[in-house]
Amino acid sequence: MQQTCILCTSHHGGDLGLCAPCLADLPWHSAAQCPQCALISNGGLCGGCLSAPPHFDAAKATFTYNYPLDGLLQHYKYNANLNLARTFASLWIDYQHGLSTTSRPIDLIIPMPMHEKRLTERGFNQALEIAKQISSAFSIPLDYTACQRIKYTPSQAGLKLKERIDNIRGAFLCHRPLHNLNIAVIDDVMTTGASLNELAKTLKQAGAARVECWVMARTLPK
Ligand SMILES: [Zn+2]
Ligand SMILES: [Zn+2]
Numbered sequence: 001m002q003q004t005c006i007l008c009t010s011h012h013g014g015d016l017g018l019c020a021p022c023l024a025d026l027p028w029h030s031a032a033q034c035p036q037c038a039l040i041s042n043g044g045l046c047g048g049c050l051s052a053p054p055h056f057d058a059a060k061a062t063f064t065y066n067y068p069l070d071g072l073l074q075h076y077k078y079n080a081n082l083n084l085a086r087t088f089a090s091l092w093i094d095y096q097h098g099l100s101t102t103s104r105p106i107d108l109i110i111p112m113p114m115h116e117k118r119l120t121e122r123g124f125n126q127a128l129e130i131a132k133q134i135s136s137a138f139s140i141p142l143d144y145t146a147c148q149r150i151k152y153t154p155s156q157a158g159l160k161l162k163e164r165i166d167n168i169r170g171a172f173l174c175h176r177p178l179h180n181l182n183i184a185v186i187d188d189v190m191t192t193g194a195s196l197n198e199l200a201k202t203l204k205q206a207g208a209a210r211v212e213c214w215v216m217a218r219t220l221p222k
Contacts, residue, residue, distance in 0.1 A: 006075075006084075007068055016087045027066040028095070029218055035059075037193060038218045054193060055200035056185070056211045061218035062095040065189055069217055073188055077126045085126070088188070088216045089133030096214075104182055104210065109135045109142040112187040112199065113149040113172060130216065131186040140184070147174045147202065156191065164194040171195070172202040179207035190215040 005013035007022040014020075033039060034046035038059040063069045076084040111131035119125060128144055135142035151171040156164050183203055190196055190213060200211040 006072070016090055017083065018087065022068075025068075026091075027064045027069050027217075029061045029064045038190065038213075038215075040220060054197045055204055056193075056196055056213050058210075059190060059193070059196075059213040059215065059218070060096055061190060061215045062092045063217040065191070065217040065219040073217060077122070077188065080123055082124065082129060085129035086133050089130050089137065092130075092214065092216055093134060093137055106138075106140050106184045106212065107181040108146070108178070108183050109138075109140050109214075110146055110183055110185050110199075110203070111142070111144060112185060112195065113144075113147050115149040115152045117152050118149075127187045130188065134186060134214070143176075146176050146178070147172055147199065156195070161192045161194065164192050165198075168194050168198045172199050174202050174206040177207050178203055180209045181207070182210040182212075183208045184212045184214045186214045188215065189217045189219060191219040 001015050002011060003013040003015065003017045004011060005019040005022055006017045008019060010019045012019040029038065031040050032043040034041040034044070034049055035058055036045055036049040036056070037054060038061045039046050039048070072084065075081055076088070109131050111125060111127040114122075114125040114127070131142055149171055150173045153167050153171060156167065159167065185196060185199055185203070187196060193213070196213045200213070203211050
């Protein structure tokens, strides 16, 4: 089905709502990167992951968090444009399929949990909506109740890494054993990775064997 392109309003938006030229212009994360945290590297582990390895084992991002994708993600999040969940999921799946990286089978998908209070404010969990699409496309089970966000944290935006880490400590609680499971955690944006790292720590404490971060966009340091 042809839709209007959400970025340039041409009538060739295809079924994802993005025309071919706008798609080509998106900030694809195609540079050589660290397989563990998706920051730019020579393709091997970056200095940060070597000196202080995060609790997650891999990070897969399709875009860098730059124009115009940043605006598109914000539009999705704050204007509840839920059609975009399918667009982001499809773009993520197609892009990751095209990469030749070997990936291990994932047993379970867990979307980044949102605190109940935040959920009431926003009306939906942006990570859950994308995760539902990826779960059904890959036929991998999704468990949104496995893990809960028990700490209401103010927006992490504008905080320094150390403040983000302090802020997020103890934020998650896991309700079921996850012994030997390979888990993919889905989130919209990976900024410092502090939330994903804390969640991965909690999942591993519950027995997870491996945790991958599947994110739409990665913020790169300026
Ligand atoms: Zn367009
Ligand atoms: Zn790294």
